[in-house]
Amino acid sequence: MAKIDREDIQIVCNHSNWSEVGVRKTLEGQIYSGVVSWQRFLKFLLLALGVSFTAAGILFFFAYNWAELHKFVKLGIIEALIALLILIAVFAKTKPLIKKVLILAASILVGVLYAVFGQVYQTGADAYDFFLGWTLFITIWVLFFNFAALWALFVALLNVTFILYAEQLAYEWSELFLFCLLFGMNSLLLLGFILIPKIFKMTPFPIWFIQLVALTAIAFSTIGISSGIFEKPEPSFWALFIMASIFYGVGIWYGLKTKSLFYLSIIPFSVIIILSAALLNLSGEAGMLFAIGIFIVTSITLLIKMLLNYQKKWAS
Structure with missing residues (x-):
C-alpha cells in the first residue's frame, strides 16, 4: 500500500490476531504525530x-503615536528596523x-516605509507607484533567498500593481483584457x-504555494470568462477562452500524472x-434558474464521486 490509514488497520485487526502492542506501534509510527512532528509544528x-505579532505591534505603534512623532523619527525607526533585520539575516x-x-518581515516593512514616506511628504503618487516600488525593491531578496512565503508576497504585489495600474492609468484597457493579462x-x-x-x-516549491498560484490563475480565468459571457465578445475574451482551455487541459493531465486531486477538483469547478454563467446568459427566467440549480447540484455530485473514485484508486 502507498499509505496506511485507520481503516486499513481496523480491517487487519478484525481479521487477524494482531497484538495490541503491534497495533499501538503502527498507530504511533504511521498515523499519530510523534514528538518530533509536534516539536516541528x-x-x-x-x-x-x-x-x-512583531509586525502588528510596529503598525499599531505608528497608528497610535502618529501625530506625536517627528517625520525623521517615523522614517528612522522603520529604516533602522529594516537594516537590523537584514544584518541579522545576513551575518x-x-x-x-x-x-x-x-x-x-523586512520585505513587509519596506511597504510600511513607502507608505510612511508618501504620507509624510505627500508625494501625490498613484497607488500603483507604491506597490510597484515595493515590488521592485524586494526583488533581489526574493530571488536570492528563494523563500516560498516571500515569493507569495511578491506574486501578490505583482497582481495588485497590474490591477491598480489598469484602474489609474491604462484607461484604454478593457476589463477582459486585464483578466487576460493577469491570467x-x-x-x-x-x-x-x-x-x-x-x-x-x-529544491521544489512547497505544494501549498504551487496550488495557491494555480488557484489565483484559475480565479482570474473564471471571473474573466464568466463576466465576458454577459458582454459583447471581443478579442480579449476569445484570447482568454483559448488560453484557459489549454491551461485547463494541461492542468487535468498534470493532476492525473501527479495524482493530485486539487487540479481535478478546482478546474472542473471552474468549468x-x-x-452556469453561459446558461444564465441564455435566459434569466425562473425556469432557467431552476435548471441551473439542478445542473450545479448534479455536476458537483458527479465531480465528488469521481474524486472519491480516484482517491480510492490511488490509495490502493
Whole structure:
C-alpha cells in the first residue's frame, strides 16, 4: 500500500490476531504525530506568530503615536528596523528558515516605509507607484533567498500593481483584457515555479504555494470568462477562452500524472461556474434558474464521486 490509514488497520485487526502492542506501534509510527512532528509544528507556529505579532505591534505603534512623532523619527525607526533585520539575516549564525522569515518581515516593512514616506511628504503618487516600488525593491531578496512565503508576497504585489495600474492609468484597457493579462502572467509564473526547480535541480516549491498560484490563475480565468459571457465578445475574451482551455487541459493531465486531486477538483469547478454563467446568459427566467440549480447540484455530485473514485484508486 502507498499509505496506511485507520481503516486499513481496523480491517487487519478484525481479521487477524494482531497484538495490541503491534497495533499501538503502527498507530504511533504511521498515523499519530510523534514528538518530533509536534516539536516541528510548534517551532514553525511560534516563529510565525512571533513575526506576525512583531509586525502588528510596529503598525499599531505608528497608528497610535502618529501625530506625536517627528517625520525623521517615523522614517528612522522603520529604516533602522529594516537594516537590523537584514544584518541579522545576513551575518547571524542562525538557521536558514529563521533568516528567511526575517527577510520576509523586512520585505513587509519596506511597504510600511513607502507608505510612511508618501504620507509624510505627500508625494501625490498613484497607488500603483507604491506597490510597484515595493515590488521592485524586494526583488533581489526574493530571488536570492528563494523563500516560498516571500515569493507569495511578491506574486501578490505583482497582481495588485497590474490591477491598480489598469484602474489609474491604462484607461484604454478593457476589463477582459486585464483578466487576460493577469491570467497569462499567473499561468507563466506557475509554469516557472514548477519547471525551474526541475531544470536546475533545485529544491521544489512547497505544494501549498504551487496550488495557491494555480488557484489565483484559475480565479482570474473564471471571473474573466464568466463576466465576458454577459458582454459583447471581443478579442480579449476569445484570447482568454483559448488560453484557459489549454491551461485547463494541461492542468487535468498534470493532476492525473501527479495524482493530485486539487487540479481535478478546482478546474472542473471552474468549468461548472462558467457553464452556469453561459446558461444564465441564455435566459434569466425562473425556469432557467431552476435548471441551473439542478445542473450545479448534479455536476458537483458527479465531480465528488469521481474524486472519491480516484482517491480510492490511488490509495490502493
